[in-house]
Amino acid sequence: MIRFTQTGFAYGQHQILRDVTLHLAPGSFHFLTGASGAGKSTLLKLCYLALRPGAGQMHVLGEDVVALSRDDVALVRQRIGVVHQDCQFLDHLSVAENVLLPLELAGRMGPTSRDNLRELLSWVGLSGRERAFPPELSGGERQRAALARALILSPEVILADEPTGNVDRDMGERLLHLLVELNRMGRTILLATHDLSLIRSAKREVPARVLRLRDGVVELAGAEL
Amino acid sequence: MIGRVANLLRGDAIRDRIMPPSPLLGAGVLAASIALSTLAALAMLVVVQVHTTAARWTDDLSRAVTLQLPSGLGEDAQTKIASILSATPGVLSSTELSAEAQRALIAPFLGRDLTLDLASLPMMISLDVQPGQFDETGLRARLAGELPGVRVIAHGQGRQPLLETARSIRWLAIAALVLVQLGLMVLVALAVMARLASNRQVIETLRLVGANDALIERGFGRQITMQTGLGAVIGTVIAGLAGLVLPLETGALTFMLLLVPIAALASAWLASRQTARYLLRQMS
Ligand SMILES: Nc1ncnc2c1ncn2[C@@H]1O[C@H](COP(=O)(O)OP(=O)(O)OP(=O)(O)O)[C@@H](O)[C@H]1O
Numbered sequence: 193m194i195r196f197t198q199t200g201f202a203y204g205q206h207q208i209l210r211d212v213t214l215h216l217a218p219g220s221f222h223f224l225t226g227a228s229g230a231g232k233s234t235l236l237k238l239c240y241l242a243l244r245p246g247a248g249q250m251h252v253l254g255e256d257v258v259a260l261s262r263d264d265v266a267l268v269r270q271r272i273g274v275v276h277q278d279c280q281f282l283d284h285l286s287v288a289e290n291v292l293l294p295l296e297l298a299g300r301m302g303p304t305s306r307d308n309l310r311e312l313l314s315w316v317g318l319s320g321r322e323r324a325f326p327p328e329l330s331g332g333e334r335q336r337a338a339l340a341r342a343l344i345l346s347p348e349v350i351l352a353d354e355p356t357g358n359v360d361r362d363m364g365e366r367l368l369h370l371l372v373e374l375n376r377m378g379r380t381i382l383l384a385t386h387d388l389s390l391i392r393s394a395k396r397e398v399p400a401r402v403l404r405l406r407d408g409v410v411e412l413a414g415a416e417l
Numbered sequence: 418m419i420g421r422v423a424n425l426l427r428g429d430a431i432r433d434r435i436m437p438p439s440p441l442l443g444a445g446v447l448a449a450s451i452a453l454s455t456l457a458a459l460a461m462l463v464v465v466q467v468h469t470t471a472a473r474w475t476d477d478l479s480r481a482v483t484l485q486l487p488s489g490l491g492e493d494a495q496t497k498i499a500s501i502l503s504a505t506p507g508v509l510s511s512t513e514l515s516a517e518a519q520r521a522l523i524a525p526f527l528g529r530d531l532t533l534d535l536a537s538l539p540m541m542i543s544l545d546v547q548p549g550q551f552d553e554t555g556l557r558a559r560l561a562g563e564l565p566g567v568r569v570i571a572h573g574q575g576r577q578p579l580l581e582t583a584r585s586i587r588w589l590a591i592a593a594l595v596l597v598q599l600g601l602m603v604l605v606a607l608a609v610m611a612r613l614a615s616n617r618q619v620i621e622t623l624r625l626v627g628a629n630d631a632l633i634e635r636g637f638g639r640q641i642t643m644q645t646g647l648g649a650v651i652g653t654v655i656a657g658l659a660g661l662v663l664p665l666e667t668g669a670l671t672f673m674l675l676l677v678p679i680a681a682l683a684s685a686w687l688a689s690r691q692t693a694r695y696l697l698r699q700m701s
């Protein structure tokens with residue numbers, strides 16, 4: 193699904209990733225940990241093609257990202273669901289419209305789209321909030337709306353950057369549970385977090401691997417988790 | 418199909434509403450577009466008016482040619498003239514002007530009450546000619562050879578400076594039209610720049626959910642194009658009303674005013690797309 197081969201990345205002089213070699217197999221569940229500023233968000237941005245690698249190679253959904261045109265990037269993005277660290281919405285559109293936006297932009301609105309939307313919103317626990325506007329949502333509601341938006345296109349890969357960062361324990365567990373369920377349905381998941389207890393509770397449910405980002409290199413975290 | 422057009426106008430589809438509304442900028446674009454389009458439509462009225470008038474002058478005057486004969490020419494001279502005229506291409510008919518008609522012709526210059534010795538007036542023959550076919554130089558050459566003293570007066574020539582003035586006015590008005598159109602495009606480009614600059618976050622979000630540049634261009638260009646188009650329609654109506662009040666004789670060519678909103682829409686669409694495309698490239 194996603195393969196890093198000796199990939200490097202720097203913001204100007206500031207080297208973030210040195211030599212990352214990593215393969216996320218289809219249907220796998222990975223956690224990405226690391227200190228704040230280690231480059232977790234950066235690695236995720238590389239995965240959803242918001243950034244391009246500065247060195248080495250990288251393949252996303254079988255495509256060599258270095259060779260992709262701008263329009264192809266948009267097409268690949270439609271196959272990846274992203275839950276941002278600071279989930280951004282179009283504040284002038286309702287929650288329902290925001291969640292439907294990827295579908296609209298992909299030109300894939302159909303007669304069943306509204307039903308799917310209702311089902312999805314009730315699955316993430318946002319029934320009845322369709323007409324609200326994003327600024328009216330609580331932190332947890334925003335995270336769940338972002339998850340619903342990430343899922344509306346039935347993406348093969350789901351990337352989540354601190355999806356539980358702004359919510360309490362219970363809501364964090366609920367969100368995690370949704371991701372675990374998605375993984376059971378065959379989705380590939382990469383979740384960046386520094387919440388170790390979240391990782392522990394997930395490992396009771398799925399065979400998740402834990403990656404640690406340190407000094408620009410990704411290593412497999414040991415069994416201490 | 419009709420539903421899709423209606424949707425485009427109303428902007429019902431979510432993809433047509435990806436740009437956050439900005440009432441203040443919208444009002445500014447609308448007002449500027451009204452002002453510029455009123456100017457453009459007035460310039461268009463000038464073009465049409467000058468064109469209509471000049472065309473009539475050219476038509477009327479280039480058809481009329483007068484031969485002035487010295488007084489006291491004999492019968493045989495007149496027959497000679499008749500034969501020369503019949504051999505000249507483009508002469509449709511010829512009429513000898515009566516004394517009364519001559520008096521009417523010169524009345525504006527000398528006054529009607531003037532008592533004239535009619536016998537001393539030169540004789541005039543008025544020709545109705547086919548513009549384009551009439552061989553004026555040939556006629557002059559033959560008359561000069563056979564009947565020196567006969568003058569050929571082509572009235573179109575006297576009006577030549579007027580026609581040239583009309584032509585330059587027309588070019589000036591066309592230049593004004595083009596400049597107004599350019600101003601409109603710059604206005605639209607600036608509006609698009611302002612909108613893109615103040616909505617970087619929206620663009621980032623859109624890209625995140627899989628929007629390509631074309632979709633974003635469309636979303637951002639659409640509103641501004643619509644506002645410009647609406648302003649152009651209003652401006653054209655204002656100029657059209659002014660045209661009704663002013664003593665213009667634009668006649669059937671008034672429909673040319675329709676070109677103003679059409680051109681405004683086209684240039685707004687083009688300018689917004691191109692500006693957005695350029696800026697989005699820079700912003701990636
Ligand atoms: N656009 C940018 N330009 C320059 N430097 C950046 C940019 N974005 C991030 N950085 C820097 O790159 C480093 C890694 O940032 P990143 O956001 O990937 O960290 P992170 O691991 O996600 O941290 P956190 O856990 O706090 O979210 C940080 O030092 C950050 O300051």
Ligand SMILES: [Mg+2]
Pocket residue numbers: 232233234277353
């Ligand atoms: Mg981060």
